[in-house]
Amino acid sequence: MVFVDWFPEFVHKYLVFIGKCYRHCNRPTSLKLVSQDSGHVVGAYVCPDGVVSQVVYISQEPDFAWFEDFLSNQVGKENVDRRDIRVATRHGWELGGDAQGILEAKTGSGSSVKEVYWTRYPKTEEQKERLVSLCMHDGSKAGCMKLFVHGKNSYEKLCPVCRAK
Numbered sequence: 001m002v003f004v005d006w007f008p009e010f011v012h013k014y015l016v017f018i019g020k021c022y023r024h025c026n027r028p029t030s031l032k033l034v035s036q037d038s039g040h041v042v043g044a045y046v047c048p049d050g051v052v053s054q055v056v057y058i059s060q061e062p063d064f065a066w067f068e069d070f071l072s073n074q075v076g077k078e079n080v081d082r083r084d085i086r087v088a089t090r091h092g093w094e095l096g097g098d099a100q101g102i103l104e105a106k107t108g109s110g111s112s113v114k115e116v117y118w119t120r121y122p123k124t125e126e127q128k129e130r131l132v133s134l135c136m137h138d139g140s141k142a143g144c145m146k147l148f149v150h151g152k153n154s155y156e157k158l159c160p161v162c163r164a165k
Contacts, residue, residue, distance in 0.1 A: 005038050006102070006106055007038055007039060007040075007041070007060075007106075008036050008037075008038070008041050010099070010102060010103070010106075010113075011041040011058050011113075012041070013097075013099075014095040014096070014097065014099045015058055015090060015095065015113070015115065016031045016043075017031075018030060019045045019053060019054070020053070021046075021047035021051060021053050022053060023051070023053065023120075023131070024047055024049065024051040024053075024131060024152075025047050025048075025049065025051070027047045027048055028047070028048075029045040029046055029047050029053050029054075030045065030046065031043040031044070031045055031056075032044050032045075032046050032134055032136065032145070033145070034055070034134070034145055034146075034147070035070075039059055039060070039061070040057060040058060040059040040062070041056075041057075041058045041059075042055065042056070042057045042058075042067075042070070043055070043056055044056075044134045044147065046133070046134050046136075049133075049155050049157075050133045050134050050135075050136050050155075050156075050157050051131050051132070051133050051155075052120075052131075052132040052133060052134055052147060053119070054117055054118065054119045055071065055117065055118045055147070056115055056116070056117045056118075057070075057115075057116040057117070057118075058113060058114070058115050058116075059113070059114055059116075060107060060111065060112070060113055060114065061114075062087070062114045062116045064085070064087075064116065067085065067116050067118075068080060068082060068085060071085075071118055071147070074146050074147040074148065075120075075132055075147050075148065075149050076149060078127075079120065079127065079130070079132070079149055080118070080120075081121070081123070084118055084119055084120060084121050085116060085117070085118045086116070086117055086118075086119075087114055087115065087116045087117075088114070088115045088117070089112050089113070089114055089115075090112060090113045090114070090115055091112045092104065092111075092112070120132055128152075129151060129152055130149050130150065130151060130152060131149070131150060131151070131152045132147055132148070132149055133147070133148055133149075133150060133156055133157075133159075134146070134147055134148075135147075135148055135157075135158050135159035135162050136157060136158075137157060137158070138157035138158050138163075139157075141158060141162060141163075141165065142162075143157070143158050143159065143162050144159060144161065144162050146159055148160070
């Protein structure tokens, strides 16, 4: 399927929500854009401290191997379990507003969007001592918008590379 620039706008309008940080602080999460092009959007739902609750990859034709590699390259293979990556099909009729009309006008009748999401479920005691955060900013430096792992008792706003700059 050929995409044009309507897709990221569609995702931001109909598939972005305010969530809740379940593993860290119970405060609201918001979507921070990590990667985007005309055919996909990848974002991380983060709390105000930058701790990641969930990473989502939204596309009509997702490449699951690409997403698993994307996550593994940023947080390490040891922190990505294929069982923690799930997929949901989103239909225009369930998204409200003009979503169904837009989706059908752009991609045809009965089309849908796939939302592939990763929620980290630590399995070992060592994994439970680590958090995943998004390198955004620390008030004085801009971050690189990549995921990184750190100790759960250190609240890091920047990844090690950006902290060293």
